[in-house]
Amino acid sequence: MPPAPDLSVPGTDDGGAFGIDAFTLDDRLRLFHFAAAEKRHEYLWLLRAFDRGRANYQVLLHASEAAALIGGLAAENPGAAAVGDVQPLLDALAEWRVLDRSYDGTRAANLAEYRNRHYVYQFTQAGYRAYRAVEDVVGAALEDAQLSRLVFPDILADLAALAEANAAGDAEEVYRKLGRLDSVLNEMAQRAARFYLMLGDLARTNDARPEVFLAHKDALLAHMREFTAELGRYAPLLAQAVEKAAASGVERMVEYAAEADERLFRSPAARLDDWRQRWAGIVHWFAEREHSEAERLQDATVTAIRSVLALLRRVTEARRGGVSRESQLRHLAQWFTSCAGDDDAHALFQAVFGLGAPRHIAVPYADPELIAGRTSWWEAEPVELARTLVQSGRTPSLKGPGRIERNDAERARLRATQVREQAERRGAAVSLARDGAYGRVLDEAETRALFSLLDVALAARVPVTRGVGGGAAASGSAHGVRLTLTPTQPGESFTTVRTVRGDLHLDGLRLEVSG
Incomplete structure (x- = not known):
């Protein structure tokens, strides 16, 4: 950041x-x-x-x-x-x-x-x-609250150019690319924050103006789905670009950027520390690790899609059934206008809003000697009342908070099961990387690990093609190992992985699992 x-x-x-x-x-x-x-x-x-x-x-x-x-x-x-x-x-x-x-x-x-x-x-x-x-x-407007999915190709290109400039020793180009990446990430973070705040405001005001939500819900859902698809596609590519730029020398990159920095009133040590923090922010955004900012942003977008769909369901059901807060208030207003006289309107008001006889008529002052008994109610200080007495008519009790029931044994059992499953998945992935996927029959744990790695690699939607220098390859990492999909060798149409569930045929692809 x-x-x-x-x-x-x-x-x-x-x-x-x-x-x-x-x-x-x-x-x-x-x-x-x-x-x-x-x-x-x-x-x-x-x-x-x-x-x-x-x-x-x-x-x-x-x-x-x-x-x-x-x-x-x-x-x-x-x-x-x-x-x-x-x-x-x-x-x-x-x-x-x-x-x-x-x-x-x-x-x-x-x-x-x-x-x-x-x-x-x-x-x-x-x-x-x-x-x-x-x-x-x-001058802020809701139109400014949008997720920018078109910046990912530019970020990927800038990271590649940054690695090349750092390897070539071009200090000015390193300075320009790092500054551009920092400003782009800052703008993307601000846009995401405004977008999710706008969704929260929309969820809180849907009862007042549901037609606004219904008019824009298709564009809103399409916008979020396109953004999360692009983010899932570019996340592994951006992680590889960050690793490649870091491999060219982080300290040298920071020194080049600080050398080209023209801020006169910053000491050389302050400029070095500033650019080191900016690079750490880029790594925190896109590095391939748990809880990166790109992963959090994707999770937040998926959660927002579910929230918008739930909100759409509530609005649609309310309109289909004809019962909503707006229709109820309109119906109540019609009752008031149909009353024959003021007495009927007052009776309806008390029945609807529950403002009948006061429940606190006998509540004394905490210190009755401070207020004389002959003082009029209009002149005396008001009596402090408990919230429970005003809202429900019950006198507040002096009992402590209720006891929280904790099932420590069940929690310990669930935690042990979770740790054991994680260890099994990690062990299966390590054995898959050590022994390879070909020439043997994968057991159930290794099969599950292989399928999860394939899901991550194929979710990027990167086409695997042959070409000069090896062509393009798709990859994904999980459980501490990396799976790479590469084209088959000439004359080899497909490869087969044998598992306990059956044979998995990969048309034109060969997979490699490395630690």
Whole structure:
């Protein structure tokens, strides 16, 4: 994963601050005051005017120029907030250090104007970051929450180019490829996080607007299925590419990237540590091991598909049966409008919502001497009530929590069975790698291990072809061994693996199991 941003200035011994590092924690939090102020809409449009001027290479703005830019934005956006006098807004933003205020004496045409305050304003470095952060939140849309399945071929190509550049000693190319991989992985992680948050919001709001879910459920399911299929296809290829890049020399790769890094205010040791962490993040994503980020992402996508299907089932059944929260509330509203009088409506209200006689009429104060008995209910402090008394009418008991029944013997038996099965699968895979799959009859455990390895290798959907240099091969690993499917030799049409379940014929393929 990408490392946390370092806001300090390594390599400086005088303790001084530079740029954004001059801002203390309180100063950085004050940067967002404009987003919660009473005139927050006016502040936002004023900062948008400064952003428009910045895009047009007009960095320093006078109050009149800022007002003119706001007028242009208002003409383009009819829903823009009306901004009156901009001078108080500019002074407040300068006080919060969102804007930097400087004196411009060149604008004075006479002595009177020279004596008057004549300021120009521009974004501070931290202020512009705060403004962009607010704009990112304001402009966020659900269309941005999508899984990117088209990045896997680019990641695979970049890993291959990284290994070649590291082997050739091209420091600048190593720097470019590592930086590109880091940014792509960071964006993919952010997209995945937004996507699963969007699914959670959709699941919580399906009762209010089920038609939105029904309208987009086909595209949503197709999107997730295509992503998980592409991820399963490229996961073993990406793991092999990471291993190949690591084999070319990790320390040399990190040194090349740090050498080409042009961040002036980072010491050489800090740059080395930064790029070492970035490479560790890439390995954590795609290396062939348990609980990698690619495996977790695939599991999360499969779980999300099941959740969406369950949600679709609930919505469909509710619409087919005609009973849902919306239909019940509409039916209840029709009952209220059909009541002959207010007394009938009140009776219906009490019967539906259960707001009858109070259950807490006899609850005393914890210390009755603090409140005089002749004090009116309207003036006395309210009595604290237990939740169980208000909700169910039962007085809370002082009993402790219920006893948890633990079946330790059954848990120990299940755990022992699980450990034994894992050991059997690992032992069968090791014997399969040691003795090979041909020329003998595989027992039941070895047969199961072989089938599981074939499932992993064939799930990648990599075609096995002959060609110059050996052609393409499919592979998969499990239980600590690797199975590789290669084309048969010329003149050999198929190979046969004999098992206790029967003979397994592989048309045009030969399998090899290695430790």
